[in-house]
Amino acid sequence: MGTEFTASIHLPTEDATSAFGACLSPLLKPGDALLLSGQIGAGKTLLARAIIQSRLAAQGLSEDVPSPTYTLVQTYSDGLAEIWHADLYRLADTSELTELGLDEAFATGIVLIEWPDRLGDEVPDGALSIELAVENGGRRLSLSSSSDRWQSLAPCLEAAANG
Numbered sequence: 001m002g003t004e005f006t007a008s009i010h011l012p013t014e015d016a017t018s019a020f021g022a023c024l025s026p027l028l029k030p031g032d033a034l035l036l037s038g039q040i041g042a043g044k045t046l047l048a049r050a051i052i053q054s055r056l057a058a059q060g061l062s063e064d065v066p067s068p069t070y071t072l073v074q075t076y077s078d079g080l081a082e083i084w085h086a087d088l089y090r091l092a093d094t095s096e097l098t099e100l101g102l103d104e105a106f107a108t109g110i111v112l113i114e115w116p117d118r119l120g121d122e123v124p125d126g127a128l129s130i131e132l133a134v135e136n137g138g139r140r141l142s143l144s145s146s147s148d149r150w151q152s153l154a155p156c157l158e159a160a161a162n163g
Helices: 014-027 044-058 096-100 102-108 148-161
Strands: 005-011 033-037 073-077 082-087 110-114 128-135 138-145
Touching: 005 014, 005 148, 014 044, 014 138, 014 148, 033 044, 044 073, 044 082, 044 110, 044 128, 082 102, 096 102, 102 110, 138 148
Parallel strands: 033 110, 033 128, 082 110
Antiparallel strands: 005 138, 073 082, 128 138
16 A cells, blocks of 8 residues: 655744644544654754643643753653653663553653664554755655554644744
8 A cells, every 4th residue: 555645844943843742733643643853963952842842831831842862752742742852862672662652652642753764664654754954055854654544734834834
């Protein structure tokens, strides 16, 4: 089966990237996984932080959202869902995914994964792949998924494109 959803957009500023994350955040539900890929400095943590902080703010909550580079996983709760933010850059083997609890998180939480190539064959069905690449002073955001569920992102893409 081919990809059901693809989109690509240029985000000219960090604010545009954050705005896309804020628009995306209320569309997420338990069982959703976002696979954030791109070179170091492409904006993966910036986007994850915007998504998490927007979900928290919608419930009147506020929390610092650091990069989980050294802790591997940070968890948050907005009162509606548990949000997992994982950075798998330092993961040595896919067997460590179970130790981190990601297998359960994929079923019950909203999971944001930086460096998803470290998942190997453990990529959840219907995950949204988000690739960020530095481009023309901003970044190129490329989205793809085997699920057409992500068609609901069209308004967020249009808003980001129009600044």
